Amino acid sequence: MADRAIGAPDKKRQTTTIADEFMKTRDKILLSSLELFNERGERNVTTNHIAAHLAISPGNLYYHFRNKSDIIYEIFLEYEKLVDFYLDIPQDRALTLDDLTFYLESVFDGLWSYRFFHRDLEYLLDTDPRLRKDYREFTNRCLSSIQEIFWKLTEAGIIELTSEDLRAAVSLNVWLVVTNWMAFLKTAHAGDEPASLTITELKQGIYQVLTMQMPYLTPEYRDRVVALRERYRPSLPAAGGAPVKVVARKERVG
Amino acid sequence: MADRAIGAPDKKRQTTTIADEFMKTRDKILLSSLELFNERGERNVTTNHIAAHLAISPGNLYYHFRNKSDIIYEIFLEYEKLVDFYLDIPQDRALTLDDLTFYLESVFDGLWSYRFFHRDLEYLLDTDPRLRKDYREFTNRCLSSIQEIFWKLTEAGIIELTSEDLRAAVSLNVWLVVTNWMAFLKTAHAGDEPASLTITELKQGIYQVLTMQMPYLTPEYRDRVVALRERYRPSLPAAGGAPVKVVARKERVG
């Protein structure tokens, strides 16, 4: 995963797929919209911009989508699908530390790919009841998954979170930290550039998430999780800092 | 501290102050802007709306403020002042549980009074370098304060967070939860209405913050903090729910 700051004038993108002439117009619109939204923020991207970016006419765009909300909604559905896939929990075996790593890495990958979404979330939900309803269900699903993961990590003897109440509250905190970490980086970041952010920095949010789990680690796993957490430690505590080594993605077992 | 932030809750006022004819136009503009921003979101409030709301002309508004950004910036300065005031840390005595309660209540009061701010934060910072710089410093100041509070709570024997590293990481998580709690409520809330939210619900975020501190409580204080936390427990875990009893605001000592 290449480390590229958003907003950089980089024609040959590595993290995202460039729309090419073999794609259907509809898909090109979705892809370009996502790219532009991520780079400039939904508020700063008009349907005319999207059409111009693709060198198609506004009429063409509106042939494929009724309005801007529809484009955003379809992108959300993709995001939802991705996260649901990532958060899948194996029912036939215990969870491992590799699973935990995978969950964390994946969720932040998803956040990165659709990073525009959480930025203007409230406005988007205010203007599209459909999205509002779906997002609410999505959130609840995510929270349930996190709780279940904590439960299975407890079963696996990795953490100890037996009280359901506490598990729910901790899960919610995890969700809050995960979904707010990017906004924090963008706003509190040391750099003066309005919107420079790398996926490596984003993944330092994993450090924060693991911080929350530390008190609940079992003695058997404590050292290993602490070591895992260390891999994501921000190089410069409160000033952004240089990229750390990116941990290798583990394939799911089972 | 004689300065009172506009719209900030004080003894007599409930949530907002209505602009009256005895105020200076400039202050009326700031107050109305804050009210409208909080109610409808900055994105949905134009300078023409603000002027119309006050029954003054756009020209009048622009006589007092160069542009919309200036209005927002001035409101931010008030917000900043308020939070800085709330987060003041007594250097001549140890912290008490009442202090902790005060900090939590106050911070959420501030969030409520200026709740529009965090909603469109990224856009606002993108479009105003001045605000961007000030907000960054503000964030760092808040983080420092939280860390110092945790340190003094440790000194006071209420919590045990002696590792500076850990204290910094936990403080950051507290900040993330505090600043994201409102967005969570608004987006994941059970109600179908786009923007219903009460300060009582908002303050249930205190439950989440105290959840994070629980593992670090000393045995001497554990029960008391757990009881405090219980006062903020959401009535219906993941579905919003009825208001809980609002805890009385304690005056600062010293």
Place this chain on the structure above:
DNA sequence: GACTACCTAGAGTATATACTCTAATAATAC
């Protein structure tokens, strides 16, 4: 009264934005 500094009204403007309409072209079916 006259001077001055401050304040206000309200019409007006340049630009942007989401979206529409019509006509033409390409693709596909028969």
Place this chain on the structure above:
DNA sequence: GTATTATTAGAGTATATACTCTAGGTAGTC
């Protein structure tokens, strides 16, 4: 081939938004 459907271009529109400009009022001071 022809008929039909899917796709596209591109000019155009209604509305909104941030902001300007000019002319005039008001309050205080001498």
